[in-house]
Amino acid sequence: MDIAAIELFRVAGSRMEYLAERHRVVAQNVVNANTPGYRARDLVPFDAVIGGMRPVAPALTSGMHLTGTRPAGPVRVDRRPETWESNPDGNAVSLEQEMIKAADTREAYGLIAGLFQKHVGLLRMAWSGRNT
Amino acid sequence: MTVDPLTATMRIAATGLEAQGTRLRVIAENIANADSTAIVPGGDPYRRKTISFTNALDRSLGAETVEIRRIGRDRGDFELVHDPSHPAADEDGYVKRPNVSTLIEMMDMREATRSFEASMNMIEQARSMMARTVDLLRG
Numbered sequence: 551m552d553i554a555a556i557e558l559f560r561v562a563g564s565r566m567e568y569l570a571e572r573h574r575v576v577a578q579n580v581v582n583a584n585t586p587g588y589r590a591r592d593l594v595p596f597d598a599v600i601g602g603m604r605p606v607a608p609a610l611t612s613g614m615h616l617t618g619t620r621p622a623g624p625v626r627v628d629r630r631p632e633t634w635e636s637n638p639d640g641n642a643v644s645l646e647q648e649m650i651k652a653a654d655t656r657e658a659y660g661l662i663a664g665l666f667q668k669h670v671g672l673l674r675m676a677w678s679g680r681n682t
Numbered sequence: 683m684t685v686d687p688l689t690a691t692m693r694i695a696a697t698g699l700e701a702q703g704t705r706l707r708v709i710a711e712n713i714a715n716a717d718s719t720a721i722v723p724g725g726d727p728y729r730r731k732t733i734s735f736t737n738a739l740d741r742s743l744g745a746e747t748v749e750i751r752r753i754g755r756d757r758g759d760f761e762l763v764h765d766p767s768h769p770a771a772d773e774d775g776y777v778k779r780p781n782v783s784t785l786i787e788m789m790d791m792r793e794a795t796r797s798f799e800a801s802m803n804m805i806e807q808a809r810s811m812m813a814r815t816v817d818l819l820r821g
Contacts, residue, residue: 567687570691573688573804573808577698577808582698582746583800584793586735588737653807
């Protein structure tokens with residue numbers, strides 16, 4: 551059985567992928583917290599990812615066509631999110647805000663991993679026919 | 683080849699640690715030389731060093747890491763102190779003092795430490811997220 555055929559596992563998988571990617575974007579903001587002219591980035595919210603439209607890509611009708619450079623996954627980077635502060639040197643990264651984002655991401659990751667585990671447990675209980 | 687986002691996080695944060703570490707080294711040089719005057723009469727004393735960062739795209743990570751753009755020199759004026767007995771005093775008895783302000787260096791050091799800790803925090807969180815993923819296998 552393909553576990554991704556169950557909707558919950560599919561959504562949990564893409565949510566985990568989204569959160570890991572968000573953590574990467576936050577790390578990028580944190581290391582550039584002292585880079586002049588750098589603006590903080592974020593990902594487009596997850597509800598827009600599962601509910602909204604998928605990015606449209608032109609169809610490849612010939613083997614000689616190049617694939618686009620757009621990310622294929624469920625994530626899109628928002629280059630101008632709202633930031634708390636900006637410095638005179640053009641840097642707009644607030645370390646406090648980034649720390650909050652990172653903590654949020656980690657909590658959400660723990661939650662979704664827990665949910666995943668619970669559902670695996672449910673399936674296992676159904677298969678074994680015993681209340682373990 | 684693309685790297686998974688959590689490993690990429692660690693590598694990105696490592697560049698941050700390196701950049702802030704270098705910044706701390708420059709600050710330490712400035713503080714250590716806060717009293718380094720010239721050894722010849724009328725000569726120039728130690729000139730404060732500055733450091734600036736830039737973001738650089740790392741293609742293997744698909745992310746923008748931080749790099750050191752330049753370690754330059756502060757072109758600010760030297761302070762003149764009247765001390766005729768000093769070996770570096772010019773004919774009028776004035777000694778040029780380095781343009782290092784310990785207060786500014788301390789402020790800079792606090793900021794560097796704070797950024798260093800933030801990068802460290804990102805590594806720790808990425809580690810805990812990875813550990814959580816591995817825990818999925820335990821069922």
